[in-house]
Amino acid sequence: MPKKIKKIGVLTSGGDSPGMNAAIRSVVRSCAYHNIECAGIYRGFEGLIEGDFKLMDARSVKGIINKGGTILKTARSKDFRTKEGRQKAFDNLNQAGIEGLVVVGGDGSFTGAMVLNKEFGFPVMGIPGTIDNDIVGTTHTLGFDTALNTVVDAIDKIRDTASSHNRLFFIEVMGRDVGHIALNAGIAGGAEEILIPEEDLGLDRLVESLKRSRKSGKSSSIVIVAEGDKIGKNIFELKDYVDENMEGYDVRVSVLGHMQRGGAPSCFDRVLASRMGVKAVESILEGKSNYMVGLQNGKMELTHLENAIKGKTKINLELLRVSDIMST
Numbered sequence: 001m002p003k004k005i006k007k008i009g010v011l012t013s014g015g016d017s018p019g020m021n022a023a024i025r026s027v028v029r030s031c032a033y034h035n036i037e038c039a040g041i042y043r044g045f046e047g048l049i050e051g052d053f054k055l056m057d058a059r060s061v062k063g064i065i066n067k068g069g070t071i072l073k074t075a076r077s078k079d080f081r082t083k084e085g086r087q088k089a090f091d092n093l094n095q096a097g098i099e100g101l102v103v104v105g106g107d108g109s110f111t112g113a114m115v116l117n118k119e120f121g122f123p124v125m126g127i128p129g130t131i132d133n134d135i136v137g138t139t140h141t142l143g144f145d146t147a148l149n150t151v152v153d154a155i156d157k158i159r160d161t162a163s164s165h166n167r168l169f170f171i172e173v174m175g176r177d178v179g180h181i182a183l184n185a186g187i188a189g190g191a192e193e194i195l196i197p198e199e200d201l202g203l204d205r206l207v208e209s210l211k212r213s214r215k216s217g218k219s220s221s222i223v224i225v226a227e228g229d230k231i232g233k234n235i236f237e238l239k240d241y242v243d244e245n246m247e248g249y250d251v252r253v254s255v256l257g258h259m260q261r262g263g264a265p266s267c268f269d270r271v272l273a274s275r276m277g278v279k280a281v282e283s284i285l286e287g288k289s290n291y292m293v294g295l296q297n298g299k300m301e302l303t304h305l306e307n308a309i310k311g312k313t314k315i316n317l318e319l320l321r322v323s324d325i326m327s328t
Contacts, residue, residue: 002287005123007037009053009098012070013044013109017129017143018265019273020070023104025061026277027127032058034285039098043073044105045080045112048089053096065270068146068262074105080112083119090120099123100284102277104142106130107309110292114305117290125280126292126305127273131261133180136311137303138294142276145268147174147260148185154256155189159222168210168221168242168249172235174260175226181260183319186224192327193221195238197228198315203238206231207245213327214248221249275300 010027012020024040031038040060042052064071079085093101100123103113113124128135131147151173162169171191173181179196186194192213193206206223213221225235239251265273272295279293279300291302 005099007097008100009039009041010102011041012072012074013105016069017131018068018146019142019269020129021064021067022270022273023127023277026274027102028056028061029058030278030281040072043075046075046077051092066264102280104129110305110309123289125284127276134178137308146266151185152188168251170223170253172225172255176228179226182224182226191222191224193223195225195229
């Protein structure tokens with residue numbers, strides 16, 4: 001029989017993503033449903049070290065399901081990387097009577113949770129919150145769907161200007177290591193080319209593709225660039241190269257940046273966060289630890305944290321093919 005847990009803590013860590021507040025709400029209300037206490041931990045692992053805890057009940061999380069960001073705040077913690085810092089965090093958890101921890105974040109956050117579990121045997125459960133969708137063990141991370149809709153909306157607006165002025169726009173989206181946002185949003189936004197870290201298009205091939213688009217009658221073009229794309233040092237270098245090697249286009253750059261992280265979460269992300277929070281709390285109560293909750297084949301499943309962060313997500317090859325066909 002698993003130990004009867006009476007109090008669970010929840011924190012958000014790393015970069016914020018739409019849906020984090022919905023996940024906090026779900027964890028808190030799941031605890032209330034099972035008649036156990038829930039403590040909100042402010043500023044991630046830094047708050048663990050400083051003992052910045054606050055008891056939360058079902059009414060503490062009213063009106064936040066539609067809010068972007070995180071009411072618990074988030075921060076990087078250098079001290080948690082030290083043995084002394086982690087010992088202090090563990091002591092604070094014990095002193096507060098917290099017996100299990102739900103961590104909402106990405107691979108760095110999950111690494112911290114794993115270390116806490118390894119060194120002190122403390123029960124931890126992860127909820128993947130990152131717009132990049134770069135965590136293994138779930139088809140969708142919290143915030144990915146919302147970020148896609150934000151990017152597509154921006155592409156639609158930029159295309160109006162591109163068409164009006166016969167311009168070529170390079171639009172940079174987030175995706176340091178993976179191109180999930182760029183590929184999906186590029187197809188949805190009707191981009192002529194999509195540049196992602198997983199596929200090296202090459203500068204010469206890019207110019208040739210744009211020339212073909214011009215010959216086919218296109219008077220304007222949109223090129224979506226993941227920030228981790230390897231073709232050039234940065235998106236501005238791409239612009240300069242095209243300026244030098246292709247006539248007829250007024251080339252502009254738009255970097256969407258952190259606007260992709262903000263805004264109200266989509267319906268999909270709100271429902272996903274609600275399901276993940278319930279699964280995380282109930283998994284801890286069942287005695288499970290060191291797992292991440294994820295969406296697989298439409299169901300909530302558990303993946304070992306180590307597998308979630310050490311695995312590498314794969315780009316959808318079908319989408320690559322669809323992208324090539326649609327850019328004809």
